[in-house]
Amino acid sequence: MSQVYDRVALIGLGLIASSIFWASKRNNVSGHIKGFARSEQTRNTARKIKLCDEVSDSLENTVTDADLIILCVPVGAMEQVMVEIAPYLKSGATITDVGSVKRAVIDAVEPHLPTGVKFVPAHPLAGTEHSGPKSGFASLFDNRWCLLTDHKSADEKAQNNVMSFWKGLGANVEFMDADHHDLVLAVTSHAPHLIAYTMVGVADDIGKVTDSEVIKYSAAGFRDFTRIAASDPTMWRDVFLSNKEATLEILGRFTEELFDLQRAIRTGNGDKLLNYFSHTRSVRRGIIEAGQDTEAPNFGRNIEPDGD
Amino acid sequence: MSQVYDRVALIGLGLIASSIFWASKRNNVSGHIKGFARSEQTRNTARKIKLCDEVSDSLENTVTDADLIILCVPVGAMEQVMVEIAPYLKSGATITDVGSVKRAVIDAVEPHLPTGVKFVPAHPLAGTEHSGPKSGFASLFDNRWCLLTDHKSADEKAQNNVMSFWKGLGANVEFMDADHHDLVLAVTSHAPHLIAYTMVGVADDIGKVTDSEVIKYSAAGFRDFTRIAASDPTMWRDVFLSNKEATLEILGRFTEELFDLQRAIRTGNGDKLLNYFSHTRSVRRGIIEAGQDTEAPNFGRNIEPDGD
Numbered sequence: 001m002s003q004v005y006d007r008v009a010l011i012g013l014g015l016i017a018s019s020i021f022w023a024s025k026r027n028n029v030s031g032h033i034k035g036f037a038r039s040e041q042t043r044n045t046a047r048k049i050k051l052c053d054e055v056s057d058s059l060e061n062t063v064t065d066a067d068l069i070i071l072c073v074p075v076g077a078m079e080q081v082m083v084e085i086a087p088y089l090k091s092g093a094t095i096t097d098v099g100s101v102k103r104a105v106i107d108a109v110e111p112h113l114p115t116g117v118k119f120v121p122a123h124p125l126a127g128t129e130h131s132g133p134k135s136g137f138a139s140l141f142d143n144r145w146c147l148l149t150d151h152k153s154a155d156e157k158a159q160n161n162v163m164s165f166w167k168g169l170g171a172n173v174e175f176m177d178a179d180h181h182d183l184v185l186a187v188t189s190h191a192p193h194l195i196a197y198t199m200v201g202v203a204d205d206i207g208k209v210t211d212s213e214v215i216k217y218s219a220a221g222f223r224d225f226t227r228i229a230a231s232d233p234t235m236w237r238d239v240f241l242s243n244k245e246a247t248l249e250i251l252g253r254f255t256e257e258l259f260d261l262q263r264a265i266r267t268g269n270g271d272k273l274l275n276y277f278s279h280t281r282s283v284r285r286g287i288i289e290a291g292q293d294t295e296a297p298n299f300g301r302n303i304e305p306d307g308d
Numbered sequence: 309m310s311q312v313y314d315r316v317a318l319i320g321l322g323l324i325a326s327s328i329f330w331a332s333k334r335n336n337v338s339g340h341i342k343g344f345a346r347s348e349q350t351r352n353t354a355r356k357i358k359l360c361d362e363v364s365d366s367l368e369n370t371v372t373d374a375d376l377i378i379l380c381v382p383v384g385a386m387e388q389v390m391v392e393i394a395p396y397l398k399s400g401a402t403i404t405d406v407g408s409v410k411r412a413v414i415d416a417v418e419p420h421l422p423t424g425v426k427f428v429p430a431h432p433l434a435g436t437e438h439s440g441p442k443s444g445f446a447s448l449f450d451n452r453w454c455l456l457t458d459h460k461s462a463d464e465k466a467q468n469n470v471m472s473f474w475k476g477l478g479a480n481v482e483f484m485d486a487d488h489h490d491l492v493l494a495v496t497s498h499a500p501h502l503i504a505y506t507m508v509g510v511a512d513d514i515g516k517v518t519d520s521e522v523i524k525y526s527a528a529g530f531r532d533f534t535r536i537a538a539s540d541p542t543m544w545r546d547v548f549l550s551n552k553e554a555t556l557e558i559l560g561r562f563t564e565e566l567f568d569l570q571r572a573i574r575t576g577n578g579d580k581l582l583n584y585f586s587h588t589r590s591v592r593r594g595i596i597e598a599g600q601d602t603e604a605p606n607f608g609r610n611i612e613p614d615g616d
Contacts, residue, residue, distance in 0.1 A: 184521050187511045188530040198566045200588040203495045213492050215594045222496040224532045230592035233585035240573045251570055258506045262559055265548045277541035280508040284538035286523045
């Protein structure tokens with residue numbers, strides 16, 4: 001494909017930024033990519049593994065020529081970065097981000113947006129439990145969604161270019177209202193993450209009592225929870241603090257429903273449990289049909305075709 | 309290896325039984341394996357895919373010559389099966405099971421155990437979200453734990469043979485007290501499953517409102533939950549009803565801790581969240597070091613080595 005941007009700046013060099021770099025190089029989506037990270041250690045690692053065409057020690061130098069600037073820092077760090085880069089953005093440049101929350105990022109970026117700079121908020125729905133510059137890989141966004149949000153500063157051309165960029169990285173792109181995005185993500189991602197963190201915390205408390213048996217015998221359910229609960233702590237702290245209302249609303253519904261199922265267990269109401277579990281199984285089917293996961297047992301681990 | 313048993317009977321032909329069959333054939337762990345399922349459709353499927361050396365329509369015929377009888381039915385169905393097979397068990401035969409709860413299975417089996425028949429309760433910690441005779445595969449138990457429980461009817465020889473059998477299938481074997489097993493599993497498996505079922509149910513309620521967006525945009529956290537919540541409904545109903553006390557105890561601790569984290573979100577206590585999430589991340593590390601999961605991002609899906 002033809003390159004969408006000549007010069008791209010990546011601010012922050014973690015899992016998402018490094019995957020953007022490798023995916024962009026794989027598909028030739030953009031020209032020169034310059035990266036910046038606050039931590040010297042991260043910059044050194046990035047240079048060592050040849051992450052970015054150039055790694056800069058200066059925010060000013062990183063953004064000054066860029067056509068597209070991608071904010072790849074935790075949501076809580078977005079405003080400070082914007083304050084620092086605003087004076088050096090060239091007119092006609094486009095700012096985008098990869099934050100898991102959209103309203104809070106808009107509120108953080110908007111006040112500092114220079115005239116002539118477009119802002120296209122974005123959120124790629126992709127990730128792993130790993131973080132840092134070494135954790136990225138080129139196929140992270142393949143067939144995943146990237147949700148874009150309208151912003152008054154952006155015209156159609158700026159939006160179309162960001163859309164082309166993400167499609168070039170392998171993603172499917174759709175537009176969504178910022179507040180609606182935050183509610184949908186509270187359900188599909190934010191509340192599940194807090195729940196997984198909590199369950200792992202509880203298990204660990206008990207695990208100390210039972211002498212590491214909890215870890216030793218961690219079966220499928222808990223093992224998947226620990227994977228979710230191993231996600232980047234700073235990123236998730238910021239997500240919860242910046243999507244507070246929607247997350248608390250969903251958690252309220254969750255505990256209400258959990259208490260109802262607990263009561264079914266306590267009173268021995270097997271029919272209620274069976275109906276509930278049969279229904280959730282059909283939700284899973286919907287997700288597989290929507291192409292958002294594979295049907296392979298156990299995510300394709302340890303599989304032999306004998307039993308099929 | 310030399311065969312541990314000449315004749316094995318599999319009662320119930322779902323994921324675990326079919327995986328036992330394929331693993332046993334792969335490693336030549338036993339001689340003739342006869343299978344029985346209550347459902348004619350399951351028996352026909354089993355015959356079609358050559359699951360078992362022989363599929364029988366009769367429980368009596370299935371167990372009458374067997375040296376090892378493996379109860380692979382949901383925990384709630386164990387007692388009825390024992391009542392029906394007890395008159396036909398040969399003296400010196402060994403009964404074992406694969407139930408996720410051990411105290412309830414012992415209580416179900418014990419009263420019907422004929423003199424001269426040994427009982428070695430067992431629980432292989434392995435599975436996928438799929439069920440039925442087609443879902444099994446030979447490597448399901450490789451490097452997974454199988455926990456055995458002492459029972460007064462069993463001598464050392466009977467226990468050693470069941471242990472050799474499971475090691476032959478690829479599993480690591482340890483003994484554990486039945487009540488302790490039920491507590492550890494409530495933490496690592498039963499409570500996480502109920503939580504996943506609940507979260508998927510909540511999301512689906514809201515999903516109807518938001519026109520399937522919840523499924524369409526299901527991100528990593530929720531996607532993993534749906535996989536757990538797609539597990540066999542009957543099996544899990546029986547698990548919760550038969551491990552009621554331990555499950556409710558763990559769920560009580562869980563909601564207590566969840567409320568504490570919700571309060572941290574509501575009051576903006578970022579330090580508390582960051583510390584909590586950093587700690588759970590280290591628990592994950594423990595699990596990887598214990599060899600119970602792979603470090604590969606996203607369970608090895610969509611991986612390219614570029615970023616490493």
